[in-house]
Amino acid sequence: MDDSKFWPRGTTRCGTVPFGLWMLFCLLMLGWALVSAFLVLYKGLNQTNMNDYFAFGVWIVVDLAVIALGAGAFFTGFMTYVLKREELKNIINAAVIIGFICYSGAILMLGIDIGQPIRGWFGFWHANVHSMLTEVMFCITTYLIVLIVEFVPLILENRQINKVPDLHFFAHNLHTIMIVFAATGTFLSFFHQGSLGGMYGVLFARPFAARTGVLIWPWTFFLFILSAIAAGPSFTTSIVMITEIVSGKKLTTQKTKAMMAKVSGYLLLFYLVLKISDTLYWAFVQTPGMGLSPSVYYQAPYGTWLLIAELGIGGILPCILLLSPQVRSSYFILLVAMLLNCFGVTMNRFVMTIQSLAIPVLPFEKFIAYLPTWQEWGISAGVVAYGFIVFSLAYRYLPVFPQEPKLNPTD
Amino acid sequence: MLPFVFEWRWDIGHGVFMGLFYLALTVVSLGVVGALAMTFYDLYSGKEVHEEGHGHEDPWADYSYGHDKADRGEYA
Amino acid sequence: MSSSSSGIRYGMVIDVDKCTGCGACSVACMSENNIGVLPDETDKVRSITWLRVYQIDNHKPYPDTQIAFFPRPCQHCAGALGHHTPCVSVCPATATDRDEETGIVSQIPTRCIGCRYCVAACPYHARYFNWFDVPWPDGLDRPLSPFVAPRMRGVVEKCTFCFHRYQRAKNKAFVDGSTVAEKDYQTACTEACPSGAITFGDLNNPEHKVHELKKSPYAFRLLERLHTNTAVYYMSTREWVRRQADNYLSHEKLAKVQAGGGH
Numbered sequence: 057m058d059d060s061k062f063w064p065r066g067t068t069r070c071g072t073v074p075f076g077l078w079m080l081f082c083l084l085m086l087g088w089a090l091v092s093a094f095l096v097l098y099k100g101l102n103q104t105n106m107n108d109y110f111a112f113g114v115w116i117v118v119d120l121a122v123i124a125l126g127a128g129a130f131f132t133g134f135m136t137y138v139l140k141r142e143e144l145k146n147i148i149n150a151a152v153i154i155g156f157i158c159y160s161g162a163i164l165m166l167g168i169d170i171g172q173p174i175r176g177w178f179g180f181w182h183a184n185v186h187s188m189l190t191e192v193m194f195c196i197t198t199y200l201i202v203l204i205v206e207f208v209p210l211i212l213e214n215r216q217i218n219k220v221p222d223l224h225f226f227a228h229n230l231h232t233i234m235i236v237f238a239a240t241g242t243f244l245s246f247f248h249q250g251s252l253g254g255m256y257g258v259l260f261a262r263p264f265a266a267r268t269g270v271l272i273w274p275w276t277f278f279l280f281i282l283s284a285i286a287a288g289p290s291f292t293t294s295i296v297m298i299t300e301i302v303s304g305k306k307l308t309t310q311k312t313k314a315m316m317a318k319v320s321g322y323l324l325l326f327y328l329v330l331k332i333s334d335t336l337y338w339a340f341v342q343t344p345g346m347g348l349s350p351s352v353y354y355q356a357p358y359g360t361w362l363l364i365a366e367l368g369i370g371g372i373l374p375c376i377l378l379l380s381p382q383v384r385s386s387y388f389i390l391l392v393a394m395l396l397n398c399f400g401v402t403m404n405r406f407v408m409t410i411q412s413l414a415i416p417v418l419p420f421e422k423f424i425a426y427l428p429t430w431q432e433w434g435i436s437a438g439v440v441a442y443g444f445i446v447f448s449l450a451y452r453y454l455p456v457f458p459q460e461p462k463l464n465p466t467d
Numbered sequence: 468m469l470p471f472v473f474e475w476r477w478d479i480g481h482g483v484f485m486g487l488f489y490l491a492l493t494v495v496s497l498g499v500v501g502a503l504a505m506t507f508y509d510l511y512s513g514k515e516v517h518e519e520g521h522g523h524e525d526p527w528a529d530y531s532y533g534h535d536k537a538d539r540g541e542y543a
Numbered sequence: 544m545s546s547s548s549s550g551i552r553y554g555m556v557i558d559v560d561k562c563t564g565c566g567a568c569s570v571a572c573m574s575e576n577n578i579g580v581l582p583d584e585t586d587k588v589r590s591i592t593w594l595r596v597y598q599i600d601n602h603k604p605y606p607d608t609q610i611a612f613f614p615r616p617c618q619h620c621a622g623a624l625g626h627h628t629p630c631v632s633v634c635p636a637t638a639t640d641r642d643e644e645t646g647i648v649s650q651i652p653t654r655c656i657g658c659r660y661c662v663a664a665c666p667y668h669a670r671y672f673n674w675f676d677v678p679w680p681d682g683l684d685r686p687l688s689p690f691v692a693p694r695m696r697g698v699v700e701k702c703t704f705c706f707h708r709y710q711r712a713k714n715k716a717f718v719d720g721s722t723v724a725e726k727d728y729q730t731a732c733t734e735a736c737p738s739g740a741i742t743f744g745d746l747n748n749p750e751h752k753v754h755e756l757k758k759s760p761y762a763f764r765l766l767e768r769l770h771t772n773t774a775v776y777y778m779s780t781r782e783w784v785r786r787q788a789d790n791y792l793s794h795e796k797l798a799k800v801q802a803g804g805g806h
Contacts, residue, residue: 100696101657102674107588111659111672171657171672171697178636178656182470185484189635189660194488202495221510229505236498240491261620261629261666261769263790346768347790417666417766419787420599420613424588470637 062453066461069452082444089438092431103431112409114428115169118436120405122158128288129155130245137238143315146308149456151292156203157446161439188254195248202241210454253280256408263346265412275334286323287401289316290394297391306463314384321378328371355423358411370400552646554746554774556756561740564612569594571735577693579677591671593702594732601783611784617669617702618773619648630661647704655698670701705730725751763788
């Protein structure tokens with residue numbers, strides 16, 4: 057069985073048997089997720105380890121993390137179509153697919169997370185416009201629509217589908233006006249990345265999460281945007297590099313990767329300067345002002361190692377690496393640096409969610425810890441499996457990397 | 468049950484929020500509709516799909532990514 | 544300022560020195576409001592206790608140990624400027640709202656989508672999520688009160704200051720052609736307390752008992768420093784009790800209580 061007529065022109069792909077086995081593995085992971093989802097929807101959220109102290113759990117952490125990592129889609133789109141960085145045309149398709157996976161995965165996961173999924177539309181119908189979560193809901197769903205519009209031309213450019221004239225011209229025309237979607241996507245993403253941070257900053261009754269800010273926006277609004285656009289390009293490029301390692305092909309030039317790394321590095325530097333300033337103010341001015349000392353925030357198992365992991369190993373270290381031209385012209389060290397950047401932003405989302413909720417506010421309440429159940433891990437694994445499946449199918453059948461035939465000339 | 472059933476008060480927040488949201492939706496919808504319209508125009512003006520074997524070195528050389536029109540300053 | 548169009552702000556003053564920790568208030572609340580008993584009530588982090596009685600002590604060894612009890616209902620916060628309740632401002636579906644006329648923070652279980660953002664926002668842990676569908680087997684549904692809707696799983700619930708009793712009192716006042724009297728609207732927990740530790744009424748009405756009680760120099764509120772501007776005041780002559788109502792650094796002195804207990 058040979059599906060080579062569906063492959064993009066001038067490329068080769070592995071045989072159907074190894075691909076089929078890979079898909080089977082992913083489907084098994086997805087099966088775990090479907091069993092978990094069924095149990096949660098049928099029996100209720102008592103299938104998780106969330107409780108009235110941990111109202112948010114691993115799913116919210118994964119949601120926030122994938123949305124931050126998926127920021128590569130809008131920011132690369134912004135740089136490609138609005139700032140006209142030509143080199144990035146070679147990676148924008150991959151960024152869009154990754155963004156689509158991240159956002160659709162996050163929305164699917166949220167459908168399981170809320171107590172009444174069928175009522176999810178109430179957030180739109182009975183919207184409380186003063187809530188950050190309303191803003192998040194509106195912008196994420198609208199941005200997913202934008203991502204779909206950006207993804208559709210790529211699907212229509214499959215070698216066989218593209219032969220149909222209607223679909224060929226539709227894809228071409230969507231490409232022509234792509235800047236409109238990229239600009240709208242940038243606007244929407246700015247707001248929802250920020251609102252996700254704003255969600256924590258406005259909790260003025262939770263000293264760990266609360267922040268002052270400017271007008272209606274707490275500082276976490278801006279910090280979340282910055283950390284997302286710093287990590288997004290890293291995540292996109294890391295996925296591309298992992299695909300290169302697995303497929304044994306060169307998919308983009310070192311120049312493209314280096315540009316993404318440089319953008320990541322400088323944005324990460326800017327973010328870290330602001331984040332560390334904010335952390336110092338929060339720890340030594342705001343927190344004592346509320347009658348607490350920072351040591352109250354860091355108790356086992358959520359100790360100060362979290363701060364070192366987030367800002368040190370996941371922040372300062374990848375920043376130094378990504379700013380170094382030698383690292384940007386290397387391969388494996390560059391990959392490690394980018395993955396550490398992604399790790400740092402994931403740690404930040406974890407800390408703002410789980411550590412926030414672990415800390416008691418009333419002096420006579422307890423500090424408690426949280427560990428997810430297998431059902432919660434199952435849904436999380438499902439999002440990953442979903443991502444593997446979509447990206448693998450896209451890479452196999454769609455012209456994701458324009459430079460691929462040129463960079464792999466034996467094909 | 469309509470959103471206005473209890474204690475609803477229009478304020479500037481509603482105007483800004485809903486205004487921007489529907490503006491974004493309108494832009495995206497118009498973009499998609501515009502692409503559809505251009506497609507119908509292309510089809511009925513008798514354009515043809517480029518087949519394989521053009522002799523290009525880069526098989527994706529004919530994809531424009533909006534580059535041409537942007538260079539002409541149409542989307543400044 | 545607890546500004547409202549009618550000038551009414553319902554609230555409580557709870558005398559911690561009178562509270563024996565018997566829990567009658569908590570039980571009365573559960574009975575009045577059709578609160579479900581979970582299949583496994585040992586898991587206290589999922590138990591629904593709209594009014595929960597906390598036990599605190601002064602952290603001193605015997606023989607200087609003293610204990611006290613804090614009954615903690617929903618605090619019905621107004622927030623700074625009277626319209627920034629921590630939970631109301633974050634709900635995406637407007638399923639909770641602070642009533643301008645009474646100052647009571649309501650909860651609409653039929654509108655709640657179960658996102659639990661309000662549960663995360665509340666520093667008093669006054670909000671509870673229905674992690675389970677509550678069964679009412681073997682006739683346990685017979686003592687259910689017809690005035691309060693039971694909640695299904697997947698929605699948040701909390702103390703409503705027995706709002707159904709307010710509605711009943713308002714109807715009675717309408718029929719009588721008068722206003723709601725203090726004795727006509729009392730919460731279930733207030734009525735159940737055997738030592739009279741809980742007093743409920745209109746904080747702004749000089750004729751109501753709570754109006755005077757809140758002015759006591761020993762009156763204080765929980766987490767005053769967060770500016771939640773709660774409607775529930777506590778009273779205690781014991782300084783160590785007052786000190787556990789808020790977070791203080793070890794060198795900080797207890798905040799001087801203003802006459803009127805603040806706002």
